[in-house]
Amino acid sequence: MAERSPVxxxxxxxxxxxAGLALAGAMYVGATSLRGLPAIGPLLDPARGIWAVSRAxxxxxxxVVALQGLGGTVEVRYDDxxxxxIFGASETDAxxxxxxxxxxxxxxxxxxxxxxxxxxxxxxxGARALPLDREARRxxxxxxxxxxxxxxxxxxxxxxxxxxxxDGVNAYVRAMRPNELPIEYRLLGRKPRTFQPQDTYYLxxxxxxxLAWQDSELQRGxxxxxxxxxxxxxxxxxxxxxxxxxxxxxxxxAPRYTHAEIPAPQRLDAKSLAEARRWxxxxxxxxxEPQLTRGEAVVGSNNWAVAPGRTTGGHALLSGDPHLxxxxxxxxxxxxxxxxxxxxxxxxxLPLAPLVPIGFNRDVAWxxxxxxxxxxxxxxxTVDDTTAPARYRVDGAWRELESSVATYEDPTGAVLAxxxxxRTHRGPMVRSPIGYVSMRWTALELSDEGTAxxxxxxxxxAAEWYExxxxxxxxxxxxxxxxxxxxxxxxxxxxxxLRPGDGRGDKVFDGSLSASDWxxxxxxxxxxxxxxxxxxxxxxxxxxxxxPAVRPGYLGWDWxxxxxxxxxxxxxxxxxxxxxxxMRLAHTDPRSALTDAILPPVRDAVAAARRRGVLQPxxxxxxxxxxxxxxxxxxESRGAVLFDQLNSALTRRTWDEFVIPGEDRRVATPGSSMLxxxxxxxxxxxxxxxxxxxxxxxxxxILLLALRDAWTTARTRFGNxxxxxxxGKARRMNIHHLLRLPGFGRESLSVQSGPGTLSxxxxxxxxxxxxxxxxxxxxxxxxxxxxxxxxxxxxVSTRYADRVPEWxxxxxxxxxxxxxxxxxxxxxxxxxxxxxxxx
Amino acid sequence: xxxxxxxxxxxxxxxxxxxxxxxFVAWWAVPxxxxxxxxxxxxxxxxxxxxxxxxxxxxxxxLLLPSSPGAVARVADVAGxxxxxxxxxxxxxxxxxxxxxxxSAASLAKAFVSRRASVSRAS
Numbered sequence: 002m003a004e005r006s007p008v009x010x011x012x013x014x015x016x017x018x019x020a021g022l023a024l025a026g027a028m029y030v031g032a033t034s035l036r037g038l039p040a041i042g043p044l045l046d047p048a049r050g051i052w053a054v055s056r057a058x059x060x061x062x063x064x065v066v067a068l069q070g071l072g073g074t075v076e077v078r079y080d081d082x083x084x085x086x087i088f089g090a091s092e093t094d095a096x097x098x099x100x101x102x103x104x105x106x107x108x109x110x111x112x113x114x115x116x117x118x119x120x121x122x123x124x125x126x127g128a129r130a131l132p133l134d135r136e137a138r139r140x141x142x143x144x145x146x147x148x149x150x151x152x153x154x155x156x157x158x159x160x161x162x163x164x165x166x167x168d169g170v171n172a173y174v175r176a177m178r179p180n181e182l183p184i185e186y187r188l189l190g191r192k193p194r195t196f197q198p199q200d201t202y203y204l205x206x207x208x209x210x211x212l213a214w215q216d217s218e219l220q221r222g223x224x225x226x227x228x229x230x231x232x233x234x235x236x237x238x239x240x241x242x243x244x245x246x247x248x249x250x251x252x253x254x255a256p257r258y259t260h261a262e263i264p265a266p267q268r269l270d271a272k273s274l275a276e277a278r279r280w281x282x283x284x285x286x287x288x289x290e291p292q293l294t295r296g297e298a299v300v301g302s303n304n305w306a307v308a309p310g311r312t313t314g315g316h317a318l319l320s321g322d323p324h325l326x327x328x329x330x331x332x333x334x335x336x337x338x339x340x341x342x343x344x345x346x347x348x349x350x351l352p353l354a355p356l357v358p359i360g361f362n363r364d365v366a367w368x369x370x371x372x373x374x375x376x377x378x379x380x381x382x383t384v385d386d387t388t389a390p391a392r393y394r395v396d397g398a399w400r401e402l403e404s405s406v407a408t409y410e411d412p413t414g415a416v417l418a419x420x421x422x423x424r425t426h427r428g429p430m431v432r433s434p435i436g437y438v439s440m441r442w443t444a445l446e447l448s449d450e451g452t453a454x455x456x457x458x459x460x461x462x463a464a465e466w467y468e469x470x471x472x473x474x475x476x477x478x479x480x481x482x483x484x485x486x487x488x489x490x491x492x493x494x495x496x497x498x499l500r501p502g503d504g505r506g507d508k509v510f511d512g513s514l515s516a517s518d519w520x521x522x523x524x525x526x527x528x529x530x531x532x533x534x535x536x537x538x539x540x541x542x543x544x545x546x547x548x549p550a551v552r553p554g555y556l557g558w559d560w561x562x563x564x565x566x567x568x569x570x571x572x573x574x575x576x577x578x579x580x581x582x583x584m585r586l587a588h589t590d591p592r593s594a595l596t597d598a599i600l601p602p603v604r605d606a607v608a609a610a611r612r613r614g615v616l617q618p619x620x621x622x623x624x625x626x627x628x629x630x631x632x633x634x635x636x637e638s639r640g641a642v643l644f645d646q647l648n649s650a651l652t653r654r655t656w657d658e659f660v661i662p663g664e665d666r667r668v669a670t671p672g673s674s675m676l677x678x679x680x681x682x683x684x685x686x687x688x689x690x691x692x693x694x695x696x697x698x699x700x701x702x703i704l705l706l707a708l709r710d711a712w713t714t715a716r717t718r719f720g721n722x723x724x725x726x727x728x729g730k731a732r733r734m735n736i737h738h739l740l741r742l743p744g745f746g747r748e749s750l751s752v753q754s755g756p757g758t759l760s761x762x763x764x765x766x767x768x769x770x771x772x773x774x775x776x777x778x779x780x781x782x783x784x785x786x787x788x789x790x791x792x793x794x795x796x797v798s799t800r801y802a803d804r805v806p807e808w809x810x811x812x813x814x815x816x817x818x819x820x821x822x823x824x825x826x827x828x829x830x831x832x833x834x835x836x837x838x839x840x
Numbered sequence: 841x842x843x844x845x846x847x848x849x850x851x852x853x854x855x856x857x858x859x860x861x862x863x864f865v866a867w868w869a870v871p872x873x874x875x876x877x878x879x880x881x882x883x884x885x886x887x888x889x890x891x892x893x894x895x896x897x898x899x900x901x902x903l904l905l906p907s908s909p910g911a912v913a914r915v916a917d918v919a920g921x922x923x924x925x926x927x928x929x930x931x932x933x934x935x936x937x938x939x940x941x942x943x944s945a946a947s948l949a950k951a952f953v954s955r956r957a958s959v960s961r962a963s
Contacts (some may be wrong), residue, residue, distance in 0.1 A: 016953030020888075024871060024944035031867060031937070045934045046867040051919045052900035052934065055911035184915075188922055744921020797914040 034802065039190030039438055051187050053180035053703045058798040060832035066176070067839035070097060070168050075821040077102060077834035083800040084815060085834075086337040088822050089615055092158075093165045095338045096355040098836050100169025103334060105169040107352035107794040108174065109183040110330050111200075113739055114353055118203040118210075119143045123409045125191060126740075128417050138407045138422060139287060140214075141429040145445040150199035152447050159451040159785035162580035164198045166355035166803040171196055183794060185740065191412065196353075201451065204353040209444030211325065213476035213495075215377040216287055217318045217559060218509050220434070222280035223668040228658050229267030236263060236671040237559040239505060240549045243674045245563040245570060247479055247491060247546040248529045249536055254574065257548065263679060265686040266658045277661055279349035281668055283433035285690045287440070287660030301561060301761050302370035304481040305540035305569050305587075306489040307579045308533065310805070316779040319483040320584040321359055321368030322759070324640045325771040327750055329802055331790030333772050337818065346458040347818055349772050349788065356454040359772065361784060364461045366776040369478040370541045372493045375557040376477060377442040378519075380427055384437050393425055393437070396515050427518070439512055439517065443496045448474035458593055463488040463532070470494055471525055479529075479541040491539045493546045497523040497556060504555045527554070538573040542566040542759075562674035562758035564594040581785065584775045587759060589811035595757030596644060598677040600627065603647065606704035620705060623712040626723055634755030636729025641755055642719060645732065648756055649764075652676065654703050654710070657691055673757070728755070734766040736789055736805065738796070747789075747805050773813060784811035850877075851890055856941065864959035870895050870938045871945030878949035882957065888946040895942030896935045903934070 044050045060079055062575045068075075080086060085102045089095035103111065110267045116122045120137035120700040122130035137143065153160045155192030186192065217237075225233045239411075244257040257742050267273070298524045303322040325332055333349035336357075348360015361750040384390035385399060392399040403424040409417045423430040423437075430439035449472065456469035463482040467490065470480060479496020482488075498519040500506050503758035510517035512592040529546035531539055542565035546556060572587055573579070610616040623643065630640020655676060679687055690698050698706075719726045729751030737744030752769070754760035760770055770777040774786030790807040793800040807814060847932050854877045861869030874891040881887050916927035923930065 014951070014955065017948055017955065020944045020947030021953060023940065024948055027937070028871070028942060031941070041933075041937065042867045045937055046862065047934070048863045049866070052915055055908075055915045058911050058914070074860065179900045184919065190921070318941050742918075742922040743924070744918045776923065777931055796918045797911055 034190060039187065044187060044190075049179045049724050052185055053182075054184045054187070054795060054797050056180040057178075058793075058795050059800075060834075063833045065835045065837060066101075068097065068101065068169065068172050068836045070165065070172075071836060071838040073838065075836040076820050077836065078819070078825045078830050079832040079834070080817045080825060081829045081831055081832065082335070082817075083803075084335045084337060084817070086339065086817070086822070086825060088339045090340065092344055093161055094341050094564060095340050095344065096162045097165040097169040097172075099336060099338060099350070100166035100171075100354050101394070101836065102171045102336070102834070103166075103350070103352045104170040104173035105181075106792055107122060108170075108193060109185040109332055109335060110739060110794055111170070111196070111353045113209055115194075115196070115200045115203045118146065118207050120407070120409075123411055123417055125326050125412065126189060127411050131417055134409050135407075135418070136287070138420065139429055139431055140210065141161070141422075141445055142210060142422070143203060146202035146206045148200045148446045149205075149447060149449065153449065153451075155528060157449075157452060157453050159449070160198075162355050162455065163201045163451060167196050167198045167200065182795060185742070188742070198513070200657040201354045201356075204351055205450050206321050206444060208351070208425070209442075209476045211476075212371045212478075213374075213376055213442075213444055215373075215375050215442075215557075216284055216379075217669075218379050218507060219284035219287070219671050220346055221507060222509065223277040223284075224317055224659065226270065226277035226280060227266070227661070227668065228274045229264070231264040232266050235261055236675050237507075237669070239507065239555060239558040241545040241560040241563060241672075241674065242678050243563050243567075244548045244550070245544055245566040246548040246551075247493065247539075247541040247544060247566075248531050248548075249534045250548055250551055251535060256563065257550070260678065263675075263682070263685060263687060267656075274661060277668060279434035281661075283435050283438060286431050297457070301543050301565055303540070303565055303569060303588075303759050304368045304479070304491075304540045305514065305538065305573060305584075306372050306481050306483045306491070307573060307584075308489050308537040309487040311537040311573075311577045312579045312777075314580065314777060314779060316777050317483040317485070317487050317489055318579055318581060318584055319361075319366045319368065319481065319489070319776045319778070320587065321481075321772065321774050322588055323359065323369060323771050324761070324769055326768050327734065327771060327789050329736050329738050329790050329796070330794040331771065331788050333788050333790075334792060335786075335788075335816075341819065341821075344459060345456075345820070347749055347784070347816065354451075356451060357458050359774075360452060360458070361776050361782060362458060362460070363782060364778075365463060366484075366778060366782070366784070367457065367466060367480060367482045368774070369480050370543055372477040372495060372546065373497060373543055373557055373560065374477045374493070375506040376444070376475065376496065376498060377440060378427075378498070378506050379509045380425075380441070380517060381435065381509055382425060382430060382437040382439050382512035384654055387432075387437075389421075390423065390437065393430070393439075394513050395426075396513070402430070419491075425512070427512070441498075443475045443477075443498065448472070448494075448517040450474065450498070456491075462486055463490045467492055467494075479543075479546065481539060481541060481745060481779055482674045483776070485780075485782065487778075488533055488541055491530070491541060492530040493541075493556075497528075497681050499523065500555070505558070506555065507558045523554075529556075536574075537577075538570075538579075540566060540569040540573060542569060549704045559672070562595070562672045562677075562757075564673070564762065565759050567594040568592060568757075568759060581775045581777050581783070585773075585785070585811070585813050588760045588770065588773045589753040591635045591638075591753050591755070593632070593634060593755055593757030595648070595673055595677075596632050598673075599648065599651070599680070600632075600644075602700070603627070603704050603708060606701035609701050610705050615705075617709070619712055623708050634758050635753050636727065636751045638728040639723055639726045641728035642731045643711055643715050643723070644717075645728075645756060647707055648673075650707040650710035650714070651704065654690065654707050655687065658687070724837065729753075732762055732764075732766065734762065734769055734789075734809075736802075737767065747802050750805065750809055752809050753811060770808070773808070773811075774816070775813065782818065784816040784818070786816055844959075851894060854891065855894040855897045855901070858895055858938070859901050862898060862902060867938075868941075870898070871941040874942035875945040875949035878946035879953050882950050882953040884950075887950060888943045891946035892939035892943035895938035895940075899935060899938045 120134040120775040348357035383394040385392040425439040427441040453473040456522040460466035463484040473498040499521040544563040545560040546565040734750040735748040746816040754762040772788040776784040791800040920927035920930040
């Protein structure tokens with residue numbers, strides 16, 4: 002009898018074929034990248050793939066690392082908030098260590114920042130980033146960053162510090178274990194690049210883009226086309242209609258109101274509409290994503306300081322509250338660096354730079370708000386060939402254009418697109434629907450903010466601090482300083498160009514004339530400044546820095562409405578016994594000066610409608626509901642929900658002239674202070690709704706309609722029972738990840754903020770207080786602070802977003818400032834890192 | 841040693857080998873180990889299934905041993921959300937993938953070795 006095979010021949014072969022196909026399929030799927038996504042084999046690999054990030058989520062209790070280039074051992078102690086306290090024997094060592102710790106916690110963020118400025122995001126994330134890269138290359142910030150680095154003196158200390166910092170970054174990248182590669186790299190299937198010292202200047206350029214990109218002239222062109230030059234000049238004025246300046250006016254105890262007439266809008270025709278569209282298309286060429294600096298910005302930074310005579314402790318107090326787009330990881334990274342006898346600085350740093358833009362040392366504290374000055378001009382150029390220009394004309398003579406070809410590649414190196422980039426002597430030039438437009442921008446010109454920030458961090462008094470910052474150029478900031486000597490000061494510091502003619506820059510200049518060019522800069526002595534004012538306090542909130550009635554001069558136009566400045570000054574004026582706790586509470590102060598300006602006319606309109614017999618029951622109900630509101634934008638508030646809807650509806654109905662027919666967005670919106678001004682003129686033609694040709698609406702009509710809209714919208718969105726409305730549910734903050742990856746952000750957060758409050762908010766909820774801190778400059782300086790995020794950039798880490806709940810509550814944590822490694826108690830130490838010189 | 845104990849020891853050794861190979865080499869080392877195991881035991885019909893379970897166990901060990909279940913769950917949450925799969929399916933895919941690799945490699949190896957044995961017997 003023949004021996005039976007356990008498996009018949011044919012089925013065995015069949016099984017082998019099926020198994021072979023299954024294995025081949027699994028291997029192919031495991032090893033193949035599809036649509037730019039990483040292959041699932043390496044991605045799911047538990048040793049090196051996405052799961053590995055869990056093993057690098059937390060800081061090791063103790064770590065010793067050999068680091069090349071160190072002159073001596075650097076001790077780093079992470080405190081219980083994850084803040085590294087870096088103790089080195091030299092500044093170069095301290096900055097090298099800072100580079101290492103920045104890279105450990107924020108490597109992906111650093112790479113993304115550099116690439117965003119360089120315009121190389123497509124090489125990282127693919128073709129979807131092409132519009133952003135094109136925009137970045139057109140803006141020319143990378144060219145400027147390279148030039149600034151190249152122009153630094155070879156012996157400049159900051160050059161050595163920046164180089165050491167970037168060496169520290171690269172040392173971390175080189176020595177990184179597989180599980181330490183940030184998860185974003187794994188998801189994208191990428192590896193970190195090698196960082197260059199000039200990347201620090203890329204970061205500073207990015208800050209200029211965020212804070213000093215001023216393209217409103219192009220927007221203004223569209224506005225003029227829609228409503229006419231006279232109305233534009235009145236609604237977007239050079240001088241704010243409500244003056245509560247940064248530089249205090251001696252003896253003034255209240256804002257100064259001006260009441261200029263607002264001319265009627267011009268009649269719209271097809272030509273004007275086409276022109277408006279061309280202006281907006283031109284604007285989009287330079288910046289597809291408008292930045293946050295202009296007009297009725299929904300974000301707004303605040304800072305204020307109080308002299309010792311108005312504090313209970315008898316010491317100067319300083320509060321910083323810079324507002325920016327909120328992201329995870331946060332833009333800021335807290336760090337403390339100590340070099341005995343040389344440096345002892347604590348503050349928020351920006352990963353990619355060894356600088357402390359906001360912080361304090363043992364003697365001086367400093368913070369900033371954005372000045373929002375007009376530091377960018379556009380010029381309409383005349384070129385020799387509208388298709389492929391080689392020359393442009395100035396004063397009747399042709400000049401050669403600089404040109405270069407920008408190539409955009411995808412991650413595989415394939416070319417996605419190419420652009421020819423042009424430059425005139427003013428700066429980058431683009432072809433647009435209104436012609437060839439070049440720009441000149443302070444951010445693109447040589448300056449050395451690195452040295453300024455470094456030297457300022459060594460200052461021992463407010464005066465020294467300002468001296469160190471004398472050459473600071475961009476982005477212009479309202480730097481507020483307080484010192485242990487009891488001095489407080491503020492200076493709007495930056496480069497402010499002098500222009501020909503009337504000196505104004507709120508227009509597009511004729512590029513064919515050299516007479517259009519800047520003629521110089523404001524001298525430092527003319528900068529808006531105040532030191533130790535008699536009133537005993539100083540505050541800034543992005544408002545016009547100097548009252549033109551006191552000191553005229555063009556610094557910019559269309560300033561944000563000063564509701565926050567009015568509120569801060571009101572708080573500080575009313576209280577001569579300030580404490581750090583009161584300073585903290587002011588960060589989330591729930592009151593708004595805007596409500597006080599809007600509600601009385603609404604009340605009057607409702608009363609008038611009642612007299613005319615046209616009041617509907619719902620109007621009465623809505624008004625009664627608002628009358629019961631205490632005016633506070635706290636999260637439990639009900640009335641705030643209706644007021645916010647009313648404010649939106651009133652803005653929408655009033656400024657309908659700014660919507661291009663067929664489109665759903667206004668090309669611009671006059672500031673709310675203009676709306677308040679218009680409320681004083683009940684029969685202005687601006688109240689007329691252009692869509693109702695047979696009726697001419699008045700102010701009271703629009704106010705009543707806005708109230709009805711608000712009531713209806715609020716009931717539709719938040720339920721028919723107004724008692725169940727909650728402001729904290731209606732207005733949420735959303736802190737998205739840098740790439741907006743789902744699951745990486747913290748969304749729908751209730752916070753105490755609202756229109757016109759010190760913590761202004763908008764419906765998208767993406768901008769807010771990026772860092773809050775209070776410093777008391779006593780014998781021993783004490784400080785507290787927080788930011789909406791966490792020190793780690795690893796979304797799996799417990800330190801990724803651990804501060805968000807604290808930030809939501811408006812709470813601050815005490816900041817530890819040990820003088821030496823031994824000063825930080827074990828109970829407050831979460832990790833010990835020793836960096837030793839590598840042999 | 842009883843047959844059951846021997847089988848368990850063999851299974852544990854294979855699991856450890858797959859985990860070690862993944863840790864020190866890469867994800868694609870799993871089918872190599874599974875194939876080698878099957879080549880040693882071509883007559884065992886259950887080996888592809890055992891290899892699949894060993895593959896899953898090996899990666900589960902690698903997920904949990906060096907970190908905490910909480911950290912793994914956080915990775916599953918964020919990566920699952922970012923990839924649009926959700927945390928559960930991502931975890932399931934991660935554990936199913938080595939099973940597929942190991943089972944198919946073991947089956948292929950078993951079939952290959954058995955066929956060679958048949959051919960050599962026939963000749």
